[in-house]
Amino acid sequence: MVVKGIRTGLWIVLMTAFAITSGWADGDVSLDFTLQNTILRTREIEYDTDTGEFLGVGDQYWGYGVSGTAGISFKSSGSGNTKGDLSFDFNLPEMEVIPGAEAPVITLRRAYVKARFPGFRLTAGKTRLGWGDGFVFNSGDVIFGSTSPYVDLTASEVRAETKWLTSLNIPLGRFSFVEALVIPPPTDPAGGMIAGDLTRTSGGGRIYTRVGNTKVEAGYMFRGDEEDPLHRPYIGLQGNFGPDWYLAGSVALPVRGDAASVAEESFNLSFGLFHLQQLDRIRSLSMRLEGLVMPLQEWEEQGPQAAEDIPVYGLLLYPEIVYIPDTSLQYSVRGLLSPVDLSGQVTLGVSWDILQGFTVNGYLIINAGDSRDTFAWSRETDLWQPQFDYIDGLAVSAGFNYIY
Amino acid sequence: MIRKIRILSTLLLVLLLPSALFALTGEDIVRKADEMQTFDTAVSSGELRIKDRFGLKVSTFNAWSRGADESLIEFTSIAERGQKILRTEEELYLFYPDAEELIRMQGSALRQGMLGSDISYEDMTGGKDRLSKYSIELQGDEAVQGRDCYVVFMTANTRTVPYQKQKIWIDKKSFLVLKGEYYTKSGRLLKEMETLETREYAGREVAIRTRISDKMKKDSETLMIIDELEIDVPIDEDKFSLEELSW
Numbered sequence: 221m222v223v224k225g226i227r228t229g230l231w232i233v234l235m236t237a238f239a240i241t242s243g244w245a246d247g248d249v250s251l252d253f254t255l256q257n258t259i260l261r262t263r264e265i266e267y268d269t270d271t272g273e274f275l276g277v278g279d280q281y282w283g284y285g286v287s288g289t290a291g292i293s294f295k296s297s298g299s300g301n302t303k304g305d306l307s308f309d310f311n312l313p314e315m316e317v318i319p320g321a322e323a324p325v326i327t328l329r330r331a332y333v334k335a336r337f338p339g340f341r342l343t344a345g346k347t348r349l350g351w352g353d354g355f356v357f358n359s360g361d362v363i364f365g366s367t368s369p370y371v372d373l374t375a376s377e378v379r380a381e382t383k384w385l386t387s388l389n390i391p392l393g394r395f396s397f398v399e400a401l402v403i404p405p406p407t408d409p410a411g412g413m414i415a416g417d418l419t420r421t422s423g424g425g426r427i428y429t430r431v432g433n434t435k436v437e438a439g440y441m442f443r444g445d446e447e448d449p450l451h452r453p454y455i456g457l458q459g460n461f462g463p464d465w466y467l468a469g470s471v472a473l474p475v476r477g478d479a480a481s482v483a484e485e486s487f488n489l490s491f492g493l494f495h496l497q498q499l500d501r502i503r504s505l506s507m508r509l510e511g512l513v514m515p516l517q518e519w520e521e522q523g524p525q526a527a528e529d530i531p532v533y534g535l536l537l538y539p540e541i542v543y544i545p546d547t548s549l550q551y552s553v554r555g556l557l558s559p560v561d562l563s564g565q566v567t568l569g570v571s572w573d574i575l576q577g578f579t580v581n582g583y584l585i586i587n588a589g590d591s592r593d594t595f596a597w598s599r600e601t602d603l604w605q606p607q608f609d610y611i612d613g614l615a616v617s618a619g620f621n622y623i624y
Numbered sequence: 625m626i627r628k629i630r631i632l633s634t635l636l637l638v639l640l641l642p643s644a645l646f647a648l649t650g651e652d653i654v655r656k657a658d659e660m661q662t663f664d665t666a667v668s669s670g671e672l673r674i675k676d677r678f679g680l681k682v683s684t685f686n687a688w689s690r691g692a693d694e695s696l697i698e699f700t701s702i703a704e705r706g707q708k709i710l711r712t713e714e715e716l717y718l719f720y721p722d723a724e725e726l727i728r729m730q731g732s733a734l735r736q737g738m739l740g741s742d743i744s745y746e747d748m749t750g751g752k753d754r755l756s757k758y759s760i761e762l763q764g765d766e767a768v769q770g771r772d773c774y775v776v777f778m779t780a781n782t783r784t785v786p787y788q789k790q791k792i793w794i795d796k797k798s799f800l801v802l803k804g805e806y807y808t809k810s811g812r813l814l815k816e817m818e819t820l821e822t823r824e825y826a827g828r829e830v831a832i833r834t835r836i837s838d839k840m841k842k843d844s845e846t847l848m849i850i851d852e853l854e855i856d857v858p859i860d861e862d863k864f865s866l867e868e869l870s871w
Contacts, residue, residue: 248702248705250702250705295705295706303871305721330722334871336871341867341871347724348722348723348724348725349724350723350724350725350726353727353728377722377723379723380722380723389867389870391865391866391867393865394861394862394864394865394866394867395865395866396866397866397867428726428866433714433730435728458728459730460730460731462731463731464728464729464730464731494729495731496729496731498786500786500787500814502838546676546838546841546844547674547676547681547844547846548676548678548681573681574678575678575679575681576679576680576681576682576703577702577703623702623703624702624703
C-alpha cells in the first residue's frame with residue numbers, strides 16, 4: 221500500500237510537472253478544498269485484516285470524524301479551439317473505512333482534452349457526460365447510473381463519477397446535436413491483461429433536440445463492462461407547464477441469457493418537477509420533486525433477512541426545498557423517501573457563502589424507518605452494507621468549502 | 625372686450641398647442657427608455673462586486689447578446705469559471721463544465737438574479753419590455769445628478785416581476801434611467817439603484833457603473849461594472865447555440 225502510495229505520488233508530481241511545462245502554466249489553476257467535521261451514530265466494522273473483506277458489524281457507538289477532499293485543477297484554453305483539464309482529488313482520512321488506507325488516497329478526477337473542428341468536437345480522456353435529466357434520479361444516465369437511493373446529499377455534486385472515454389459531438393443546428401462515445405474495456409493487470417478485452421468495449425450515442433417546446437433526448441449504450449454485457453436504450457423528455465418537468469425511461473437487455481427477466485428487473489422511469497419562485501431579485505424559493513419508478517419491482521414491503529436479499533422497491537422519491545434569503549445564505553431540506561416500506565432520510569442543510577470562495581455549511585441527517593427498511597433509524601446488523609450504511613440513524617456535520 | 629378675450633384665448637391656444645401635442649406620456653417615456661437600452665447586438669465584459677458586512681465578492685463575466693431575447697454569459701472568476709448561461713426568449717440553458725451537464729430551464733428561472741445578485745439576466749442583455757408588465761404613471765420632473773429627469777411610477781400588472789412597484793428617474797435627454805427605487809406591493813422600500821457612470825456608445829448613453837443597495841440590510845450593495853462594451857457589432861448566430869454553451 222505504501223509503495224502504491226509513493227508510486228501514485230510520483231506519478232502525480234510527474235503529471236503536474238508535465239502539465240505545467242507543456243502549457244498549463246498559461247492556463248488556470250484552481251484549488252477546491254472541502255473539510256467536514258461529523259458527529260454520527262455508527263457501528264464498529266469488522267474486516268478481514270489480510271484480505272480487507274467485510275465480515276460484519278459490531279456494537280453501535282457515537283463517533284466523530286473528519287473527512288474531505290482537496291482538489292487541484294489545471295485548466296487550459298489553448299488556442300480557443302482546444303481545452304484541457306487535469307484534476308486530482310486528495311481524499312483525506314475518511315469515515316468510510318478503507319482497509320489499510322492510513323494515508324490520504326489520491327485519485328484522478330478529470331484528465332481530458334477537447335478539440336473543436338469545423339462541424340464536430342472531440343473529447344478524449346477521463347471526464348463525465350451528463351445524459352438525461354435529474355438531480356438524484358435519472359433513468360437517462362445509462363453511462364454512470366443514477367438510480368441508487370444511497371447518495372450523499374451533503375456533497376456539492378451528488379453524481380460526480382468520471383470515466384475514461386472518447387466522445388464525438390456533432391451539432392445539428394443551434395439547439396440539437398448527436399453525440400457518440402466509446403469507453404475502453406476494464407483492464408485486469410493482476411490477471412495478466414494490460415489491455416482490456418476488445419469485446420467488452422462500451423459505446424453508444426444519443427440525439428438531443430427539440431420537438432415543439434419539448435426537449436427530446438434518445439440514446440443507446442452498449443455496456444460491455446457489465447459482468448453480462450447489456451444493451452441500454454433510453455429516452456428523455458423535458459418541458460414546462462408552469463413548473464419545469466422532466467421524464468426519462470430506460471431498460472437493460474442482456475446480450476445473452478433471459479432477456480425478459482433482466483428487462484423486468486431493470487425497467488425504470490424517472491420523473492422530476494422543478495419550480496423556482498423568485499420572491500424578489502435575490503430571495504427565492506426553489507422546489508423540486510423527483511421520483512424513480514420501477515414498475516415491475518416490489519410494491520409491497522418485504523422483510524429481508526440478509527444484505528443480499530434487500531429488495532428493490534417500485535418507488536423512490538426525492539423532494540427538495542431550498543430557500544435563498546440573500547446573496548450568501550441558503551437553507552435546504554432534502555429527503556430520500558421509500559414510500560413502499562415507509563422509510564426515509566431527511567437532510568437539513570445550511571450553507572453560508574461568507575467570504576469570496578469560502579463557504580461554511582452544516583447538515584443534520586436523520587434516518588427514519590424500521591431496522592429492515594430501505595432507510596433505518598437503527599440498521600439490523602445482518603443487513604449492514606458498509607458502502608451505504610456508515611450512518612446508523614443520525615449524523616450532524618459542519619465544515620467548509622474553499623475554491624480559489 | 626369679448627373680442628379681446630377671444631383673441632387672447634386663440635393666441636394662448638396657439639402657443640400651448642405644440643407642447644400639448646408633443647408632450648410625452650409616461651408610456652412614451654418608458655418605451656423610449658427601453659428602446660434606448662435595447663441593442664441589436666452587444667459584446668461586453670465586466671464584473672459584479674457584491675459587498676456585505678463580511679467583505680467583497682467579485683465575479684467577472686463575458687457576455688454576448690442579440691436583441692432583447694438572446695444572450696450568452698460566461699463567468700470567468702475562479703469559483704464559477706467556465707459556467708455559462710444561454711438565454712433565449714423562452715428558455716434558459718445552464719452548463720456546468722465539471723459535471724459536463726447541460727440543464728434546460730424555462731418559466732420562472734428566466735427571471736432569477738445573476739449569481740444571486742440583484743442584477744437580472746434582462747439587465748445583462750439590455751432587452752427590456754416594461755410596458756407589457758407595468759402600468760405607468762408620469763409623476764413630474766426632478767433633477768438627479770444635476771440632470772433634468774422625468775419621474776415615472778410603475779405598478780406591476782403581473783406577479784411575474786421581481787418588484788411590484790418602482791419609481792424611476794429617466795434622463796430627459798438620453799432616456800437613461802439614472803435612479804430607481806423598488807418597493808413591495810405594500811410600499812416598503814427594498815432596493816435603491818443609482819447610475820454612477822455612463823459612456824456614449826453609437827450615439828447612445830449607456831450605464832457602465834451601476835450601484836444597487838439593499839435597503840433592508842446594512843452595508844449591502846451590488847456594483848455592476850461594464851469594463852468593455854461593443855454595440856451593434858456582428859455576432860455569429862451560432863454564438864447563441866448549445867455548441868457554444870457547452871464549449
